[in-house]
Amino acid sequence: MTKEERIKKRYRAEKRFKFYGIISILTALLFVFILVQNIVSKGSSAFFRTVIQTEVNFDKDALGLGNNPSKENVLQSDLFDFSVENLLNIYPVDDFERENEILLLFSPDYEIEIKKYLANNLDVIGQTVILELTSSDDIDQLNKGNFPRELPENMRRVSDFQLEVFDKLNSENQISKIFNNYFFSNGDSRDPELAGIGGSLMGSFFTVMICLLLSFPVAILASIYLEEFAPKNRITEIIEININNLAAVPSIVYGLLGLGILLNFMEFPRSTPLVAGITLSLMTLPRIIIPCRASLKAVPPSIREGALAVGASKFQAVFHHVVPLAMPGTLSGTIIGLAQALGETAPLILIGMVAFVVDVPTSPLDPSASLPVQVYLWSESAERGFVEKTSATIMMLLGFLIVMNFIAVYLRQKFERKWN
Amino acid sequence: MNLTIFLLILLFSLSVFFLGKTKATNISKERVKLHSLPNYYGYYIALWCGVPALIIFSLWSLFEPMIIKLLVINNLPNQDPGKLNLIYERILAFTNGTFTGEINDTIQSGSKQYQSLRDIFEGSKIALVSVVILLCSIFAYQKISAKTKARDNVEKILRGLLFTSSLIAILTTIGIILSLLFESIKFFSVINIVDFLFGTGWSPQRAFVRDASAITAEELAEITDAFGSVPLFAGTAFIALIAMLVAAPIGLFSGIFMAEYASVRVRKFTKPIIEILAGIPTVVYGFFAALTVGPFFREFGSNLGLDVSSESALAAGLVMGVMIIPYVSSLSDDVINAVPQSLREGSYAVGATKSETIKKVVVPAALPGIIGSLLLAISRAIGETMIVVMAAGLAANLTINPLESTTTITTQIVMILIGDQEFDSPKTQSAFALGLTLFFATLVLNYIALRVVKKYREKYD
Numbered sequence: 104m105t106k107e108e109r110i111k112k113r114y115r116a117e118k119r120f121k122f123y124g125i126i127s128i129l130t131a132l133l134f135v136f137i138l139v140q141n142i143v144s145k146g147s148s149a150f151f152r153t154v155i156q157t158e159v160n161f162d163k164d165a166l167g168l169g170n171n172p173s174k175e176n177v178l179q180s181d182l183f184d185f186s187v188e189n190l191l192n193i194y195p196v197d198d199f200e201r202e203n204e205i206l207l208l209f210s211p212d213y214e215i216e217i218k219k220y221l222a223n224n225l226d227v228i229g230q231t232v233i234l235e236l237t238s239s240d241d242i243d244q245l246n247k248g249n250f251p252r253e254l255p256e257n258m259r260r261v262s263d264f265q266l267e268v269f270d271k272l273n274s275e276n277q278i279s280k281i282f283n284n285y286f287f288s289n290g291d292s293r294d295p296e297l298a299g300i301g302g303s304l305m306g307s308f309f310t311v312m313i314c315l316l317l318s319f320p321v322a323i324l325a326s327i328y329l330e331e332f333a334p335k336n337r338i339t340e341i342i343e344i345n346i347n348n349l350a351a352v353p354s355i356v357y358g359l360l361g362l363g364i365l366l367n368f369m370e371f372p373r374s375t376p377l378v379a380g381i382t383l384s385l386m387t388l389p390r391i392i393i394p395c396r397a398s399l400k401a402v403p404p405s406i407r408e409g410a411l412a413v414g415a416s417k418f419q420a421v422f423h424h425v426v427p428l429a430m431p432g433t434l435s436g437t438i439i440g441l442a443q444a445l446g447e448t449a450p451l452i453l454i455g456m457v458a459f460v461v462d463v464p465t466s467p468l469d470p471s472a473s474l475p476v477q478v479y480l481w482s483e484s485a486e487r488g489f490v491e492k493t494s495a496t497i498m499m500l501l502g503f504l505i506v507m508n509f510i511a512v513y514l515r516q517k518f519e520r521k522w523n
Numbered sequence: 524m525n526l527t528i529f530l531l532i533l534l535f536s537l538s539v540f541f542l543g544k545t546k547a548t549n550i551s552k553e554r555v556k557l558h559s560l561p562n563y564y565g566y567y568i569a570l571w572c573g574v575p576a577l578i579i580f581s582l583w584s585l586f587e588p589m590i591i592k593l594l595v596i597n598n599l600p601n602q603d604p605g606k607l608n609l610i611y612e613r614i615l616a617f618t619n620g621t622f623t624g625e626i627n628d629t630i631q632s633g634s635k636q637y638q639s640l641r642d643i644f645e646g647s648k649i650a651l652v653s654v655v656i657l658l659c660s661i662f663a664y665q666k667i668s669a670k671t672k673a674r675d676n677v678e679k680i681l682r683g684l685l686f687t688s689s690l691i692a693i694l695t696t697i698g699i700i701l702s703l704l705f706e707s708i709k710f711f712s713v714i715n716i717v718d719f720l721f722g723t724g725w726s727p728q729r730a731f732v733r734d735a736s737a738i739t740a741e742e743l744a745e746i747t748d749a750f751g752s753v754p755l756f757a758g759t760a761f762i763a764l765i766a767m768l769v770a771a772p773i774g775l776f777s778g779i780f781m782a783e784y785a786s787v788r789v790r791k792f793t794k795p796i797i798e799i800l801a802g803i804p805t806v807v808y809g810f811f812a813a814l815t816v817g818p819f820f821r822e823f824g825s826n827l828g829l830d831v832s833s834e835s836a837l838a839a840g841l842v843m844g845v846m847i848i849p850y851v852s853s854l855s856d857d858v859i860n861a862v863p864q865s866l867r868e869g870s871y872a873v874g875a876t877k878s879e880t881i882k883k884v885v886v887p888a889a890l891p892g893i894i895g896s897l898l899l900a901i902s903r904a905i906g907e908t909m910i911v912v913m914a915a916g917l918a919a920n921l922t923i924n925p926l927e928s929t930t931t932i933t934t935q936i937v938m939i940l941i942g943d944q945e946f947d948s949p950k951t952q953s954a955f956a957l958g959l960t961l962f963f964a965t966l967v968l969n970y971i972a973l974r975v976v977k978k979y980r981e982k983y984d
Contacts, residue, residue, distance in 0.1 A: 364701075482810045
């Protein structure tokens with residue numbers, strides 16, 4: 104091999120090596136892209152729901168509520184037969200089987216939807232109103248184009264007759280897509296078209312708040328102690344090693360801790376955001392202490408010395424001068440720690456947050472789910488409607504995480520002093 | 524109730540703060556020099572008022588349920604000792620109005636007694652806390668004078684508070700170890716630890732024991748070989764291996780490229796995007812693996828004529844690898860950046876190309892740090908839960924075929940503990956034994972990794 108050939112070979116190796124690097128980065132970026140694209144394409148349709156415009160004749164006699172019913176009267180009354188009668192009017196048939204198929208176009212909650220409308224608009228009694236009633240999941244998916252229509256009837260979830268009714272209604276513009284408010288306000292449900300993340304959203308909110316209240320003060324106090332006051336001795340060293348190790352302990356182990364100590368030994372209520380918050384705060388604590396200490400360390404000693412020189416005590420120097428200067432860093436570390444806690448699932452499963460909860464929790468002591476747990480729960484269901492809802496929940500979750508991380512970065516860039 | 528008392532204590536402390544401050548200010552108006560600033564006298568009396576009351580309050584609240592339970596159970600008419608807990612649970616449920624079932628005299632009288640005891644205890648708690656608050660506040664108020672070293676005292680207490688906060692890390696570790704050990708010891712008293720660590724059959728659902736305190740010889744024979752965790756260890760290691768086969772090359776090459784080749788602009792753009800991968804919740808990866816990657820591999824395999832399980836180890840491992848990429852890449856980026864520039868320049872000076880420098884000088888110099896980062900990534904992979912719960916199999920399967928389904932330690936912990944648990948069954952306890960194994964495995968890996976990285980950093984500092 105001549106000298107020139109050797110140099111050429113070496114340069115080729117150089118190019119190859121750089122190429123491997125570029126390929127790796129591109130692969131990683133591709134993964135991010137595929138993941139996000141996959142979730143968004145599956146989930147974006149969940150923000151809309153299909154409604155069927157149905158003519159409802161609030162005839163006084165048909166309602167059978169007497170004169171001037173109150174709101175409570177309406178909500179407690181039995182309007183099932185009344186609702187069925189009105190629903191069947193959209194496509195009159197006289198076969199019982201066929202009637203049943205028509206009712207299955209609607210979500211099983213039609214009676215409640217009609218009642219709620221009537222209770223809020225008592226003056227419509229005696230009039231005929233066009234209501235937008237939620238369609239069943241199958242019709243919803245059909246309307247969104249997620250169900251192929253070409254399949255033979257026995258492989259479809261929608262029968263030929265239902266398809267015919269759907270097409271007729273569609274051609275008369277009686278089927279429309281509206282913003283899915285249920286998705287944000289409802290709790291969990293067995294019916295995908297009625298299921299929402301309202302409950303898990305509140306559950307996550309309470310959990311993260313408890314986590315914040317418990318872990319933030321303790322983390323700041325602990326990092327102040329370790330950075331500013333701790334003597335260099337064996338105990339301090341043990342604490343430091345402990346914190347570093349705890350930060351890398353798998354999250355599921357914290358779930359076992361919560362189950363073994365909080366639920367089994369101290370008998371806290373199961374499935375509640377309270378227990379979830381305590382468990383996650385133990386997990387988040389070391390993850391917050393590490394950035395807090397880093398930002399305290401970044402404050403130059405001259406600040407402390409200046410304060411001490413004019414007669415401040417050590418505590419005054421630290422609490423009046425060092426801590427405020429380190430605040431942006433500590434806050435952004437805390438927010439990032441909380442974002443991790445928000446996305447955590449495994450420990451919550453162990454402390455029983457996987458229960459099926461329909462009601463939206465109103466306090467940290469009510470059983471509830473949380474956003475990531477809701478993702479896990481729904482991903483077990485086979486219905487296409489739940490796949491869509493799961494992806495939409497993931498979009499919401501990622502949205503929150505992005506906002507939190509953005510705030511953390513902003514705090515850091517905007518308020519952190521740079522020391523030379 | 525407890526929350527109200529707690530808030531009242533805080534409110535009262537806040538109000539005596541002003542009392543103390545005013546008294547100190549008044550003293551200073553008499554041209555006497557105070558030892559500390561007036562605020563510190565406020566803190567002084569507020570701490571005196573709040574801290575003892577809070578300590579008594581929390582201890583009382585902690586022990587009250589246990590004492591009431593003891594008293595109520597002692598007064599129950601002669602009952603089977605094994606059922607006492609159950610009856611007490613029923614009494615509680617009946618008192619709270621959530622009881623559904625047959626109500627008998629025992630429950631009713633027990634509930635009455637429970638209520639009266641609870642009223643007595645709650646009443647005396649409030650009385651005691653109020654007395655403590657009053658006495659302590661008066662005492663502290665009396666003590667305030669110009670000579671009181673208010674600041675020193677307040678700072679002493681604060682220092683104690685700081686120290687206690689940092690002790691919580693140790694308490695957490697102790698809590699983890701205790702909660703794991705407590706159940707594991709019960710488990711190992713039934714199942715031989717050798718059978719657990721070296722047995723090859725895992726089927727905890729077989730271990731349905733009616734009464735754990737009196738296991739018959741028959742049942743014991745049935746369950747001793749149901750808890751062999753070798754298939755779980757093997758499955759965990761196997762999926763972690765697949766994950767590392769994905770993450771190590773991609774992560775290392777990305778790290779090297781970022782540190783050595785990328786311009787500032789490229790770096791500023793790509794680094795945060797890759798780190799998004801680390802911020803995505805693992806349940807999202809699990810969903811992706813179970814609904815997209817798993818079916819994709821199955822489809823792909825059946826087109827090639829292969830029988831791929833829809834819960835294959837390959838799908839779970841691949842997605843887990845993607846999750847780990849940023850840990851490897853940013854850690855190795857850091858350690859490569861820490862290699863002194865002089866080493867590179869020396870290499871260039873003798874005529875090496877950039878890639879030769881990286882391969883022969885930079886990477887060997889950074890090797891301990893890189894190994895450390897890989898160890899941390901492995902520990903993350905074996906502790907990862909949601910991806911494997913959603914995408915890997917549930918049945919223990921000792922295999923090295925990546926297209927079959929395997930199960931992992933974390934999957935089994937979740938599967939055993941999801942839903943209702945019976946704490947005296949070896950099945951439930953086995954989850955804690957698995958947790959203990961996992962805890963120690965990751966602890967050892969992390970400890971070694973942190974040591975290696977630290978040693979390496981010191982070398983070039």
